[in-house]
Amino acid sequence: MSDADNFELKPLRPESVDGALKKAERYRLLNEPWQAESICLDILAIDPNNQVALSTLLLAITDQFGRGLEGRVAEARAVLDRLTGPYERAYYSGIIAERRANYQLRKRLPGSGQAAYQLFREAMQSYEQAEALSPAGNDSAILRWNTCARRLLRNPAIRPGDEGGDDALPTLGE
16 A cells, blocks of 8 residues: 555544534435545544434434445444433434335345334334433434334335245345
């Protein structure tokens, strides 16, 4: 590797964190999750326990499910473990499962509907836990639970699988 290939990352200035968080959210909304992820990593390099950066990083990682899932689920779970609030851990656990379910549906492989069903149900359980812990006026977990329920109700291809049948759930690369 030449000297030109050795890049030392430049540290973010502490006074720039708030603006960087806003930029990360904007890049997620612009469907550039890799940019949001990079910004969050810069913030976490100087403030390793910044909960907003951690939750935004988790969302940016899960935004990329389907662009190469392998390894990303484990990364999202590692970020989840760094969240300190029980509500946040339950809620974002649901996000991970729900986005994995959506990835399964996009794959359109045999068994994808059953895998998606299992993952949507996992997400719904996490959202139920989050709902019980949610602060007053925060119904985000209810909204996510309802979205999962509607996906299950409206799509006949998303259904539980037969135990031990040929259409058993595939395993996902993690």
